[in-house]
Amino acid sequence: MSIKEIQEEIVDEFSMFEDWMQRYEYMIELGKSLPLIEEQYKTDDHIIKGCQSKVWVHAALEEDKLQFTADSDAIITKGIIAILIRTFSNQKPMDIMNADTDFIDEIGLKEHLSPTRANGLVSMIKQLKLYAVAYQTQMN
Amino acid sequence: MFDVNKIRADFPILQRTVNGAPLVYLDNAATSQTPQQVIDVIVKYYSEYNANIHRGVHTLSQEATDAYEQARLKIKEHFNAAKAHEIILTSGTTHSINLVANGFTSLLEAGDEIIVSAMEHHSNIVPWQMLCERTGALLRVIPMNKEGALEMDAYLELLSNKTKLVFCNHVSNALGTINPIKKIIDEAHAVGAAVLVDGAQAAPHIRPDVRALDADFYTISAHKVCGPTGVGMLYGKEQWLQKLPPYQGGGEMISEVTFEKTTYADLPHKFEAGTPNICGGIAFGAGLDYMNAIGFDAIASYEEALLKYATEKLLKIEGLKIYGTTAHKTAVISFNIEGIHPYDIGTILDKLGIAVRTGHHCAQPIMDFFQIPGTVRASFSFYNTKEEVDTLVAGVERAKNMLS
Numbered sequence: 001m002s003i004k005e006i007q008e009e010i011v012d013e014f015s016m017f018e019d020w021m022q023r024y025e026y027m028i029e030l031g032k033s034l035p036l037i038e039e040q041y042k043t044d045d046h047i048i049k050g051c052q053s054k055v056w057v058h059a060a061l062e063e064d065k066l067q068f069t070a071d072s073d074a075i076i077t078k079g080i081i082a083i084l085i086r087t088f089s090n091q092k093p094m095d096i097m098n099a100d101t102d103f104i105d106e107i108g109l110k111e112h113l114s115p116t117r118a119n120g121l122v123s124m125i126k127q128l129k130l131y132a133v134a135y136q137t138q139m140n
Numbered sequence: 141m142f143d144v145n146k147i148r149a150d151f152p153i154l155q156r157t158v159n160g161a162p163l164v165y166l167d168n169a170a171t172s173q174t175p176q177q178v179i180d181v182i183v184k185y186y187s188e189y190n191a192n193i194h195r196g197v198h199t200l201s202q203e204a205t206d207a208y209e210q211a212r213l214k215i216k217e218h219f220n221a222a223k224a225h226e227i228i229l230t231s232g233t234t235h236s237i238n239l240v241a242n243g244f245t246s247l248l249e250a251g252d253e254i255i256v257s258a259m260e261h262h263s264n265i266v267p268w269q270m271l272c273e274r275t276g277a278l279l280r281v282i283p284m285n286k287e288g289a290l291e292m293d294a295y296l297e298l299l300s301n302k303t304k305l306v307f308c309n310h311v312s313n314a315l316g317t318i319n320p321i322k323k324i325i326d327e328a329h330a331v332g333a334a335v336l337v338d339g340a341q342a343a344p345h346i347r348p349d350v351r352a353l354d355a356d357f358y359t360i361s362a363h364k365v366c367g368p369t370g371v372g373m374l375y376g377k378e379q380w381l382q383k384l385p386p387y388q389g390g391g392e393m394i395s396e397v398t399f400e401k402t403t404y405a406d407l408p409h410k411f412e413a414g415t416p417n418i419c420g421g422i423a424f425g426a427g428l429d430y431m432n433a434i435g436f437d438a439i440a441s442y443e444e445a446l447l448k449y450a451t452e453k454l455l456k457i458e459g460l461k462i463y464g465t466t467a468h469k470t471a472v473i474s475f476n477i478e479g480i481h482p483y484d485i486g487t488i489l490d491k492l493g494i495a496v497r498t499g500h501h502c503a504q505p506i507m508d509f510f511q512i513p514g515t516v517r518a519s520f521s522f523y524n525t526k527e528e529v530d531t532l533v534a535g536v537e538r539a540k541n542m543l544s
Contacts, residue, residue, distance in 0.1 A: 020159070020491050025542060052499050052514070053483045073513065074481035075543055076488075 003095055006087045007103040014107035023108050027079035034082035035089070037069040048120060048127045053077045055124060059131035065090050066135060068128065080121055088128050093139065096132035101125050142438045147523050150175040154523065161493030164528045169313055169472055169519035170497055171363045172344055178366055181426040185419040193418055208418050211425030218428045219358065220349040221375050225407040228374040229421050233340040234263040236359035236374035239411060240336055241267035243384030244305060250276025253302040257282045257290055257319065258509065259312040262502040264338045268307060284509065288315040288464035296327060303333040310342035314501040314517065315464025316472030325354055334380060340364055344521065345443060345470040347436040350375050362420065367427030371420030381407050388413040439522040443471040446520050450529045457536060463515055471520035480543045482516045488539035494532055
């Protein structure tokens with residue numbers, strides 16, 4: 001599936017919920033299925049700055065696609081990074097670089113998009129895209 | 141007679157909703173809300189007599205100067221300073237502390253010692269570290285215990301004739317602990333050291349008497365006492381303020397300027413370079429007026445009851461731990477729930493319209509001491525109610541159910 005298709009799928013899943021509480025509960029559920037980062041990568045090098053909770057992300061290139069793993073010490077943050085990774089993992093670096101993330105607004109998490117928000121969703125997106133840029137440069 | 145509903149009606153912001161729920165504002169240690177009486181003063185200033193002060197011959201300038209100096213007098217009265225020129229109007233506590241730290245650069249020598257407490261806000265740690273780097277002085281730290289109280293025996297051992305300065309907050313922002321500041325000052329004076337008290341978290345709850353405390357310096361921010369942001373006070377004993385060199389150069393702080401030499405203005409203008417926050421200073425005075433009209437005794441006893449009620453109710457939640465458990469504290473509750481990140485709790489509470497602070501509260505050494513990433517901090521004011529405490533407790537329980 002393309003990034004766009006996965007995002008549409010996520011928007012579809014979230015549209016079933018009537019209120020924020022159900023959406024948050026689902027997001028927390030999604031956090032539980034996050035592909036976890038290996039302990040050896042839980043270092044300062046892999047921490048995303050700008051988050052009040054700790055978020056670690058690792059990326060690896062398999063054939064021509066990126067595979068992300070991550071973890072967080074806060075479970076709402078873990079849910080957010082899980083959603084992002086679901087859209088970006090198993091995708092080509094160039095597609096990740098070019099992807100938009102407007103679907104975050106559509107699933108009712110708009111408040112997390114503010115760049116001044118302490119959870120750093122914007123920092124997370126930036127970091128995932130930076131990984132894509134780095135690997136794309138390597139591939140060229 | 142203390143009537144919380146009547147008081148709440150003075151605060152327009154308390155009528156608003158957040159995420160569809162009535163706002164429950166429990167982040168008062170970060171900033172207090174502003175009553176209509178203070179908002180009116182701000183509107184009146186800009187509507188009727190906005191002008192630069194201390195130099196105009198025209199009527200508006202005179203009116204603005206009078207109002208600004210009147211505010212200084214109110215602040216002086218409130219804190220019981222001996223003289224109005226011992227009150228320096230600054231941009232806030234951080235500015236005040238930096239002003240003193242900068243001034244002491246020329247008064248310290250390598251090997252001198254500065255003592256700070258283990259429960260300081262970053263703004264009361266970093267300027268002293270910078271001062272130590274400039275002068276070669278050494279920074280010593282008063283440790284604290286598990287209840288969040290300072291170890292006074294250790295403090296007495298740290299004091300010596302090398303000690304030149306002691307810096308301590310009157311009340312801890314992260315824990316609410318009220319420190320034995322009078323004893324800290326007396327013991328420092330016994331070895332000839334000066335003391336700066338960071339009163340930012342004390343002033344909203346108690347009325348500090350700088351002369352009774354015998355503080356050398358005392359500082360607060362107006363926005364913690366129903367005033368606006370961007371203005372605050374540095375109280376300094378006259379002899380200390382005369383000893384310290386000016387902090388910033390500019391207009392207003394000079395007496396005579398030639399290209400060979402400038403002579404500085406008298407106190408307090410020596411430390412008030414440039415056009416000050418005129419409206420802010422006037423509104424600072426109005427904030428104190430508002431709180432004094434209610435009365436600090438009434439505020440203290442109301443908040444004490446609220447703190448007791450909130451503490452008892454929160455502790456009924458299984459797995460909830462409160463940090464800062466001394467008997468002597470202000471209405472601040474810093475807590476965590478076992479196994480749940482404070483950020484998660486804060487996020488859910490926000491969805492419920494409840495404003496709390498989460499994180500390390502600019503006091504990382506305290507979090508390191510307790511070995512936690514941060515806490516959820518609910519800080520109460522005299523306009524909060526028992527019903528709001530109930531909403532908080534229900535919110536925390538709901539968050540806990542969602543998150544565990």
